Amino acid sequence: MFSAGRLFFVFSTKIFSIGRAYIYNCKTNFGKSAALALAAKIRGTPAYIVIPKTAPACKVENVRRYGGQVIWCEPTIESRESVAARVQEETGAVLIHPFNDGRIISGQGTISLELLEQVADLDAIVVPISDLLVGKRVRAQHREQIHKKLQTEESVQIPMHLSRTDFWGGLISGVAIAAKALKPDIHIFAAEPKGADDAARSKVAGRIITLPETKTIADGLRAWLGDLTWPIVRDLVDDVIVVEEREIVEAMKMCYEILKVVVEPSGAIGLAAVLSRQFQDSLRWLHCKKIGVVLSGANIDLAVLWESFQKLY
Numbered sequence: 001m002f003s004a005g006r007l008f009f010v011f012s013t014k015i016f017s018i019g020r021a022y023i024y025n026c027k028t029n030f031g032k033s034a035a036l037a038l039a040a041k042i043r044g045t046p047a048y049i050v051i052p053k054t055a056p057a058c059k060v061e062n063v064r065r066y067g068g069q070v071i072w073c074e075p076t077i078e079s080r081e082s083v084a085a086r087v088q089e090e091t092g093a094v095l096i097h098p099f100n101d102g103r104i105i106s107g108q109g110t111i112s113l114e115l116l117e118q119v120a121d122l123d124a125i126v127v128p129i130s131d132l133l134v135g136k137r138v139r140a141q142h143r144e145q146i147h148k149k150l151q152t153e154e155s156v157q158i159p160m161h162l163s164r165t166d167f168w169g170g171l172i173s174g175v176a177i178a179a180k181a182l183k184p185d186i187h188i189f190a191a192e193p194k195g196a197d198d199a200a201r202s203k204v205a206g207r208i209i210t211l212p213e214t215k216t217i218a219d220g221l222r223a224w225l226g227d228l229t230w231p232i233v234r235d236l237v238d239d240v241i242v243v244e245e246r247e248i249v250e251a252m253k254m255c256y257e258i259l260k261v262v263v264e265p266s267g268a269i270g271l272a273a274v275l276s277r278q279f280q281d282s283l284r285w286l287h288c289k290k291i292g293v294v295l296s297g298a299n300i301d302l303a304v305l306w307e308s309f310q311k312l313y
Contacts, residue, residue, distance in 0.1 A: 034059065034299070036096065037068025048093055050084045052076075059299045060269060108174030108181055115292045117180050123288040125179055126270040127172040128221055128296055129190035129199045129240060131235070133262045164209055171296065173229055176236040190233065190240040191273035193218045193248060200240040201234055218265040239285070241273035249308050255295070265308075267297030 031051045040047035049061060049068045052075035073083040088095050116122060119225055176188045192199050195216035201209040208230050233240075248265050251272035255261045270293040273279055 033068065034062035034066050037063050037066035041067040046091075046093070048087050048091060050080055050087065052080065056299070056301045056303045056304075058100050062299060070287050108171050109178030110174075111171075111294060112175050112182065114177035116179065116186075119290060119292065120183075122183070122186060122292050123189035123290045123291060124189055124238075125175060125292040125294065126189045126191055126241070126273050126283070127175050127294045128218075128266055128269050129172055129192045129237075164227060171294075172237060173232040175294065176232055180236055187238045187285070188236060189273065189279075189285075190237050191269040192240055192242050193221055194242050194244055196221055197240075197242045200242045202230065203233065203237075206234070216265075217248060217304070218269055221266045221269065239282075241276060241279050243269060243272045243276050243278075245308075246312050247276055249312050251275060252305070253309070261295060262298045262300065264297040264300040267295045270294050270296075 017219045033051065037047045048071055049063050050071045050073050051063070053072050054075045060070060071083060071087055073079040084095060087093065112125065115125060122152060172188070172190055179186050179188060190199055193216035196211065196214035196218070198209050198211050198214075201211075248269055250265060251268040252265060254275075255263045255268055255271065274291055274293055278284060
């Protein structure tokens with residue numbers, strides 16, 4: 001499975017300079033680090049992945065499996081930034097920001113393009129709220145289409161007070177911008193764990209709310225809103241659906257037992273949101289009958305999964 005944003009970045013950067021190397025400053029979800037390693041491997045270039053020492057072992061192994069060179073750092077923003085800067089200076093590699101790059105957005109927006117191509121009358125799309133993505137293979141024409149939309153003011157229907165850098169965000173930013181441009185009346189819902197519900201609180205407050213700590217099985221969503229992603233969530237996301245840990249595990253269980261799809265907690269949260277009482281009982285969204293759910297991420301530590309099942313069942 002490819003990360004659309006990372007794949008697009010690698011293949012759109014100095015496209016004729018095959019010797020280019022890449023460094024990725026990993027934030028919270030390490031699945032996309034493996035996607036970058038794979039994209040770089042396909043193109044024949046090195047990839048240096050800066051990863052906190054607390055990263056789940058299964059995700060680190062995935063990076064190595066695809067040829068990425070793991071560079072350890074402490075689990076702090078300062079350490080990640082300083083180590084990434086040092087590696088960049090030593091290697092001359094191109095730094096790929098986890099979300100603050102138009103090419104990342106361009107690739108991730110192809111999810112909406114493919115969904116609406118297959119189901120043109122979708123009422124809504126549900127997306128995990130973070131810059132998480134391990135998505136489908138991205139068709140070249142889709143990448144080019146969304147990239148062109150991001151380059152021209154007139155083709156992207158977003159609030160005019162947002163500057164171009166304001167919508168360089170994560171997964172939900174790309175999905176929201178592309179979907180609203182193609183189908184303005186579509187609804188975009190964010191799915192968020194209760195133990196890391198800064199987006200939901202921020203929407204209510206009308207400003208960015210940061211949490212002193214987060215606690216959730218959905219480790220890929222232990223992120224935060226930034227000044228670049230917040231305007232999109234504020235203006236283009238219709239609602240944030242907060243789910244309990246039990247609901248996340250039950251959605252994972254459904255994916256495994258019924259859909260036969262391997263998915264991590266962060267990836268299953270969209271399904272958990274649609275099945276939640278908060279969404280099912282909401283009179284505001286009763287008209288939403290055709291809903292696209294983004295299942296994003298299949299990096300699962302089985303020991304953690306079994307432990308979660310044992311606690312809840």
